[in-house]
Amino acid sequence: MPSWQKLKDVKKFEIELSSHCNARCPLCIRQVTGTDKERAGFHKGHITLEQIKKLVNQLPDPKQVVFYFGGVGGDPMMNPEVVDIFRYCVERVRGVYMDTNASLRSKDVWHELGVITKLNENSSVTFSIDGLQDTNHIYRIQTDWNKIMHNAKTYISAGGIAEWKYIIFKHNEHQINEAEKLANEMGFTRFIKEPSVRHYFDNVGELSPEPPSITKKENIRHHALRDAKKINCKVLEKNMMYITHDFKLLPCCYVHSWELVNQAESYLDNFKNNLNEVSLADVMNDNFFKDKLMNDWDDCGPTVCAVNCNQKQYWNKESKVEELQ
Ligand SMILES: C[S@@+](CC[C@H](N)C(=O)[O-])C[C@H]1O[C@@H](n2cnc3c(N)ncnc32)[C@H](O)[C@@H]1O
Ligand code: SF4
Ligand code: SF4
Secondary structure: OOOOOOHHHOOEEEEOOEOOOOOOOOOOOOEOOOOOOEOOOOOOOEOOHHHHHHHHHOOOOHHHOEEEEOOOOOOHHHOOOHHHHHHHHHOOOOEEEEEEOOOOOOHHHHHHHHHHHHHOOOEEEEEEOOOOOOOHHHHOOOOOHHHHHHHHHHHHHOOOOEEEEEEEOHHHHHHHHHHHHHHHHHOOOEEEEEEOOOOOOOOOOOOOOOOOOOOOHHHOHHHHHHHOOOOOOHHHHHOEEEEOOOOEEEOOHHHHHHHHOOOOOOOOOOOOOEOOOOOHHHHHOOHHHHHHHHHHHOOOOOHHHHHHOOOOOOOOHHHHHHHHO
16 A cells, blocks of 8 residues: 655645635635635634744755645735745745735735745745626625735736636636736736636525536536545645644645534544644654555545545646636
């Protein structure tokens, strides 16, 4: 039976810099599904610069490792130390990328970030903007179009490398070309379009957006569980690992989401993954990976792996592009 990846083989860490957010996207795991209400007891906090330093110092070869500031529970720009963290990391690791709704923070912060990414070609900020002035806020609830545009212009004019990521729903599918044109005019270097597939149940929450018409019903994930025949683990394929805002190591963002909706509690019970207490190398070598997680794959479990990483490989960007054709 194959074993879990070694620390020296990890090429990318997804890091949740914060679980606070200014927005209330109704299919985000921090909200009660399909609403703009935060989950009861949702834990909020930020990773600190000190913790990031501790992480970088434990990497066998930081120059081989990319950091992606994303996560499932919040927006990295909510972290009060985000600029210092970004600057510290770009100087030490191979690349630093971040996703944000961009409707927050001051002009000075965006200018500083622009200067940092200008000087480091392996770094960029992805603006999660799902529509235009009349539609972005339908999913990105509580965001302000003018503030987002202002922040993007400040960042780009300071030299920052910017990508526009557009999640396609039914309510914005008619505006893709117009948004791409605007992105080009504003100086975004890339426009990424991805159909939303995160529609787990038929009728949850009154703010749940409709999937785009290009997404085939069988590609929507709530059908995945009963279809699972085989597990294709995204993070083993891509040599990735995941770190939560409270500095715990997990295999991936899916397991973190599973934990946040309280379904993984007993599953993760004996997994000693707190990086404040255990070294990164020791967590990577924990028996949890081989004896529990990988063992369960033989029977297409646990649920989280069956839903997200079955033979359809929802995580595979190339298959998402096919869905669009
Ligand atoms: C939870 S967010 C955290 C980062 C940041 N707050 C943001 O929204 O960009 C991580 C990623 O999930 C994406 N996301 C949010 N809602 C989604 C949906 N319904 N379907 C697919 N991706 C989604 C975001 O665009 C972002 O790229
Ligand atoms: S902006 Fe990101 S973290 Fe915030 S609610 Fe939306 S998807 Fe979730
Ligand atoms: S959900 Fe399971 S199979 Fe998929 S990436 Fe995470 S650990 Fe691997």
